[in-house]
Amino acid sequence: MKNKKLTYYVLIPSVIIIWGLIIYKIVMRDNGHIQSNDFSRISKVKQAVIEKNTYQLLDNYPDPFFCDYSQSDERFSSDDQEVVLPKSEKKWPAIRFNGYILNGKKIKCHLTINGEEKILQVNEKVTDDYIVSVITPDSVKIDCQSSYQWFKK
Numbered sequence: 001m002k003n004k005k006l007t008y009y010v011l012i013p014s015v016i017i018i019w020g021l022i023i024y025k026i027v028m029r030d031n032g033h034i035q036s037n038d039f040s041r042i043s044k045v046k047q048a049v050i051e052k053n054t055y056q057l058l059d060n061y062p063d064p065f066f067c068d069y070s071q072s073d074e075r076f077s078s079d080d081q082e083v084v085l086p087k088s089e090k091k092w093p094a095i096r097f098n099g100y101i102l103n104g105k106k107i108k109c110h111l112t113i114n115g116e117e118k119i120l121q122v123n124e125k126v127t128d129d130y131i132v133s134v135i136t137p138d139s140v141k142i143d144c145q146s147s148y149q150w151f152k153k
Contacts, residue, residue: 093127097140097151109135111151 096112101119108119113126120132126142134141139152 092144092149093130095126095142095151097153099153100135100137100140107135109140111140 093114094112098110098112098117101108101110106121108121109132111118111120111126111132118126120126122132122135124132126132130142130144132140133143133148139150141148141150
């Protein structure tokens with residue numbers, strides 16, 4: 001019974017008042033009695049500001065997608081410059097991390113290296129230059145001289 005009283009005496013009159021105010025504002029705005037926001041004045045001001053800040057695009061630049069190889073570019077002349085090639089990095093073997101093994105306090109990882117399966121600990125050599133440095137439950141970090149790579153499951 002308590003919910004019916006709340007509905008009849010509070011909620012229904014509040015809904016009627018809110019909808020009445022909305023309808024009143026719409027009807028009075030159409031009649032011109034209530035001053036609405038002057039959007040025409042605001043739009044004229046914005047249009048004047050836009051006209052002051054207009055820019056003209058230059059269309060005399062070369063097409064960036066058209067490669068005309070017949071013209072030589074002075075920036076790319078290689079007469080005086082030596083070509084410096086980056087150091088050739090070692091090619092990483094095909095390594096796949098299959099999981100890790102926890103045996104007491106020892107943590108080992110199960111790797112597949114170029115089709116050969118190995119179980120390795122931290123600081124053990126994978127191949128000649130590759131060493132296992134970190135083992136986590138979902139990944140392993142392998143170092144090679146100055147670079148390293150993470151392998152995930």
